[in-house]
Amino acid sequence: MxxxxxxxxxxxxxxxxxxxxxxxxxxxxxxxxxxxKINEVRGKDGxxxxxxxxxxxxxxxxxxxxxxxxxxxxxxxxxxxxTPGHVDFTVEVERSLRVLDGVIxxxxxxxxxxxxxxxxxxxxxxxxxxxxxFVNKCDRSGANPAKxxxxxxxxxxxxxxxxxxxxxxxxxxxxxxDLVSMTALYFxxxxxxxxxxxDIPTQMMDEAKIAxxxxxxxxxxxxxxxxxAILEEKEITTELIMGAVRTGTISRQMTPVFLGxxxxxxxxxxxxxxxxxxxxxxxxxxNHAIDMDxxxxxxxxxxxxxxxxxxxxxxxxxxxxxxxxxxxxxxxCIDKGxxxxxxxxxxxxxxxRLIRMHSNQMEDVDALPAGHIGAMFGIDCASGDTFVxxxxxxxxxxxxxxxxxxxxxxxxxxxxxxxxxxxxxNRFTKEDPTFKTYVDRETGDTIIQGMGExxxxxxxxxxxxxxxxEVTTGQPRVAYRETITQKGLFNYIHKKQTGxxxxxxxxxxxxxxxxxxxxxxxxxxxxxxxxxxxxxCEHGFKGxxxxxxxxxxxxxxxxxxxxxxxxxxxxxxxxxxxxxxxxGFLEAYAKAKPVIKEPIMKVVIETPNExxxxxxxxxxxxxxxxxxxxxxxxxxxxxxxxxxxxxxxGFSTILRSATQGKAQFTxxxxxxxxxxxxxxxxxxxxxxxxxxxx
Amino acid sequence: xxxxxxxxxxxxxxxxxxxxVKDGRFGAVISRAGVGxxxxxxxxxxxxxxxxxxxxxxxLVEPIEKINLRYTDGYANxxxxxxxxxxxxxxxxxxxxxxxxxxxxxxxSSFDTEKVRDYLKSFKxxxxxxxxxxxxxxLNFDKDVSETLxxxxxxxxxxxxxxxxxIKSHREEKLCEDGYPIQLETYKDMFDKAVxxxxxxxxxxxxxxxxxARTDQIFKxxxxxxxxxEKD
Numbered sequence: 001m002x003x004x005x006x007x008x009x010x011x012x013x014x015x016x017x018x019x020x021x022x023x024x025x026x027x028x029x030x031x032x033x034x035x036x037k038i039n040e041v042r043g044k045d046g047x048x049x050x051x052x053x054x055x056x057x058x059x060x061x062x063x064x065x066x067x068x069x070x071x072x073x074x075x076x077x078x079x080x081x082x083t084p085g086h087v088d089f090t091v092e093v094e095r096s097l098r099v100l101d102g103v104i105x106x107x108x109x110x111x112x113x114x115x116x117x118x119x120x121x122x123x124x125x126x127x128x129x130x131x132x133x134f135v136n137k138c139d140r141s142g143a144n145p146a147k148x149x150x151x152x153x154x155x156x157x158x159x160x161x162x163x164x165x166x167x168x169x170x171x172x173x174x175x176x177x178d179l180v181s182m183t184a185l186y187f188x189x190x191x192x193x194x195x196x197x198x199d200i201p202t203q204m205m206d207e208a209k210i211a212x213x214x215x216x217x218x219x220x221x222x223x224x225x226x227x228x229a230i231l232e233e234k235e236i237t238t239e240l241i242m243g244a245v246r247t248g249t250i251s252r253q254m255t256p257v258f259l260g261x262x263x264x265x266x267x268x269x270x271x272x273x274x275x276x277x278x279x280x281x282x283x284x285x286x287n288h289a290i291d292m293d294x295x296x297x298x299x300x301x302x303x304x305x306x307x308x309x310x311x312x313x314x315x316x317x318x319x320x321x322x323x324x325x326x327x328x329x330x331x332x333c334i335d336k337g338x339x340x341x342x343x344x345x346x347x348x349x350x351x352x353r354l355i356r357m358h359s360n361q362m363e364d365v366d367a368l369p370a371g372h373i374g375a376m377f378g379i380d381c382a383s384g385d386t387f388v389x390x391x392x393x394x395x396x397x398x399x400x401x402x403x404x405x406x407x408x409x410x411x412x413x414x415x416x417x418x419x420x421x422x423x424x425x426n427r428f429t430k431e432d433p434t435f436k437t438y439v440d441r442e443t444g445d446t447i448i449q450g451m452g453e454x455x456x457x458x459x460x461x462x463x464x465x466x467x468x469x470e471v472t473t474g475q476p477r478v479a480y481r482e483t484i485t486q487k488g489l490f491n492y493i494h495k496k497q498t499g500x501x502x503x504x505x506x507x508x509x510x511x512x513x514x515x516x517x518x519x520x521x522x523x524x525x526x527x528x529x530x531x532x533x534x535x536x537c538e539h540g541f542k543g544x545x546x547x548x549x550x551x552x553x554x555x556x557x558x559x560x561x562x563x564x565x566x567x568x569x570x571x572x573x574x575x576x577x578x579x580x581x582x583x584g585f586l587e588a589y590a591k592a593k594p595v596i597k598e599p600i601m602k603v604v605i606e607t608p609n610e611x612x613x614x615x616x617x618x619x620x621x622x623x624x625x626x627x628x629x630x631x632x633x634x635x636x637x638x639x640x641x642x643x644x645x646x647x648x649x650g651f652s653t654i655l656r657s658a659t660q661g662k663a664q665f666t667x668x669x670x671x672x673x674x675x676x677x678x679x680x681x682x683x684x685x686x687x688x689x690x691x692x693x694x
Numbered sequence: 695x696x697x698x699x700x701x702x703x704x705x706x707x708x709x710x711x712x713x714x715v716k717d718g719r720f721g722a723v724i725s726r727a728g729v730g731x732x733x734x735x736x737x738x739x740x741x742x743x744x745x746x747x748x749x750x751x752x753x754l755v756e757p758i759e760k761i762n763l764r765y766t767d768g769y770a771n772x773x774x775x776x777x778x779x780x781x782x783x784x785x786x787x788x789x790x791x792x793x794x795x796x797x798x799x800x801x802x803s804s805f806d807t808e809k810v811r812d813y814l815k816s817f818k819x820x821x822x823x824x825x826x827x828x829x830x831x832x833l834n835f836d837k838d839v840s841e842t843l844x845x846x847x848x849x850x851x852x853x854x855x856x857x858x859x860x861i862k863s864h865r866e867e868k869l870c871e872d873g874y875p876i877q878l879e880t881y882k883d884m885f886d887k888a889v890x891x892x893x894x895x896x897x898x899x900x901x902x903x904x905x906x907a908r909t910d911q912i913f914k915x916x917x918x919x920x921x922x923x924e925k926d
Binding site: 609610612613614616617618620621625626627628629630631640642 | 757758761762793796797798799800801804806808809810811812813815816817819820822
């Protein structure tokens with residue numbers, strides 16, 4: 001492991017789904033001699049890409065969990081995290097970006113900047129991660145890298161600078177012109193491993209000169225020496241240009257754009273050079289922590305091996321040898337056997353087996369020094385925990401974790417599946433903070449919650465494959481509530497004299513709507529109901545709240561005022577008054593115009609402008625209320641609305657198809673509101689239909 | 695009851711007329727910058743909300759938060775104008791009518807009537823009642839807007855809705871011979887109604903420039919609240 005941090009790069013590869021991230025990673029690993037055969041994402045051999053280690057990933061051709069790997073290029077140690085592109089797995093991207101120093105933003109040369117590129121870009125901004133862009137798929141029909149570079153500028157606000165020109169596009173894509181060295185690069189051999197440097201074709205010379213001038217003009221802003229050289233008409237060396245590009249990139253003031261086709265093995269090696277030359281080493285990035293012993297002051301972490309250790313657990317995985325914790329060391333060095341403290345709970349532990357990951361294969365190492373990414377076994381911790389040396393108490397800033405937006409009920413098919421399902425859920429919730437589960441108290445169903453339908457679908461599939469837990473999924477029931485809308489009086493006598501001890505109790509008062517869930521007010525005077533029976537009355541009323549008389553939904557927002565009553569010296573009891581209260585409640589409830597309430601969600605849609613009207617239409621068709629729509633950055637529109645939860649099932653699919661998959665939405669609970677009459681009738685009808693089944 | 699009182703007290707009822715406010719296709723509120731065009735347009739919209747009608751407020755100059763703030767301020771001014779009102783009642787009424795307002799903020803360069811059309815079509819598709827008016831705030835009449843107006847005219851015909859515009863005039867510019875500001879002159883035939891807001895001393899004069907046979911009627915408004923000013 002390289003200890004000279006100048007020669008370490010921690011990078012991620014992020015992009016929109018199907019832009020070719022995993023394909024690119026596969027090439028990188030091949031050229032850096034980490035693997036000896038290229039396997040395609042959807043290859044005919046059925047092996048699947050090296051980084052897609054999960055069966056499900058290989059089958060679907062998507063990356064679900066971000067895999068970590070490392071390789072060496074030009075005497076540099078590159079740690080790579082391949083991240084999923086699908087929006088539902090965005091937490092994986094967030095987690096990776098938190099610990100990375102730089103990113104290769106992969107864009108499709110045909111589709112350009114897509115919605116997930118925008119999401120990834122926002123995440124990069126949040127964590128201030130510098131990036132270089134790789135315009136992939138230049139061999140595809142309709143490829144236009146110049147347009148993509150312009151989109152980077154217009155849509156994402158990047159100062160994009162083309163560093164290369166393509167030699168031919170689409171099926172004529174042969175290689176690239178490097179505008180820094182002014183050479184033409186061709187890639188030969190079965191896997192493009194032979195990089196041939198030639199002179200620029202004469203017919204492209206003029207174009208290349210103009211492009212180089214433009215590039216130098218753009219990057220000169222970041223180097224006085226380069227500006228001086230231009231003004232004094234001195235020779236402009238490659239070192240000068242590269243220095244300026246590096247400064248601009250690391251300060252996030254420019255994004256150098258590289259071109260190629262990973263699938264056709266074109267121009268991946270120059271991209272690796274760019275990673276080494278332009279993306280920051282751990283020394284170039286300032287990382288902060290909070291000193292909990294010193295008034296929570298922010299401290300700057302130094303990538304020095306002698307300082308006390310500070311590391312972040314950014315991902316957990318339950319493997320065959322127990323919990324595997326992925327860590328990034330920011331300061332100091334973790335050696336095998338070192339004592340560390342988890343700053344969240346103050347628990348001490350010893351660092352056991354340390355490894356470096358290569359997709360799902362492991363390589364044991366003796367130490368993980370600052371600036372490196374690795375993993376440890378046998379630690380019980382949560383994602384986002386900070387590990388420190390005992391002499392300090394720092395905590396790293398937590399990652400941005402989203403709340404789940406969608407839920408589904410699952411039912412195990414048999415007893416065995418039930419046990420396995422619990423095991424699976426236990427593991428998944430630990431691994432993924434955006435995946436949650438609970439048992440619905442009302443329906444008894446196990447509900448799983450996640451970031452989208454695909455997210456949940458993948459977990460259900462994993463339960464089946466990895467844990468042999470067959471489950472059936474259903475639509476979760478909306479948690480309706482009942483309440484009253486006006487005052488209702490009660491005057492109820494509970495009297496029973498059918499042998500044995502008699503029962504007697506009278507309660508009188510009223511129910512009225514209120515903002516709290518339940519309020520009980522005792523206004524009985526003169527001992528009309530002895531005070532020892534009052535708690536029984538309250539209990540009786542409260543007991544009615546669990547199951548509403550109208551449709552058996554829980555009742556909320558009721559204030560009970562008990563004004564009067566009567567008792568019998570012999571026949572009254574707690575039980576009698578409880579029963580009287582129940583009777584009183586039912587009597588008044590019927591008079592108090594009961595209604596059904598439903599959860600209303602705050603739904604925010606982010607969509608490209610051209611779909612704004614249709615997205616607002618979708619809300620309209622779902623009984624939604626649009627609170628406003630705002631155009632942002634000239635390309636995207638944000639629509640804020642309130643929509644009943646019952647109308648939101650399947651919305652992600654509908655939204656995707658209405659917007660070519662370019663819009664995203666988030667959803668959170670806002671308020672309970674009365675269901676309109678027509679919908680209430682439908683709920684009643686469904687409820688009645690269900691009853692005979694039970 | 696409160697609704698009725700508010701409608702009666704609204705400056706719109708008194709200057710333009712509550713039924714008249716959507717009689718036709720285009721209307722304009724014209725004034726110099728900062729005089730109160732948008733505030734007056736908001737009062738027009740609020741009268742419609744009070745009549746349980748839907749409205750769309752499109753702004754090409756203000757963000758959505760500002761639009762929403764203008765409505766809560768406009769409603770508060772209207773409530774204040776009728777003396778004491780039970781605050782809870784006032785809040786409940788606002789919660790009741792506010793969902794019928796949709797504010798949309800567009801960049802001027804990317805505003806496209808097709809997006810509005812897509813949205814309006816969804817009302818028909820979902821069997822919902824259509825908005826009765828659109829407030830179009832911030833369209834720059836110093837430029838050639840004939841194409842946009844034509845498209846909006848089509849929209850107005852297709853969905854039977856009235857569109858109220860704000861038009862910014864300039865202090866140094868003289869009025870045309872027929873008394874119209876130069877920004878309206880070219881398009882005057884398209885407009886059924888036009889109100890000119892002119893600051894005079896500490897008050898605001900609402901001059902009816904065009905409204906059927908009615909012209910040059912003047913009403914005095916309080917410049918801070920847009921309510922009809924008390925007679926001195």
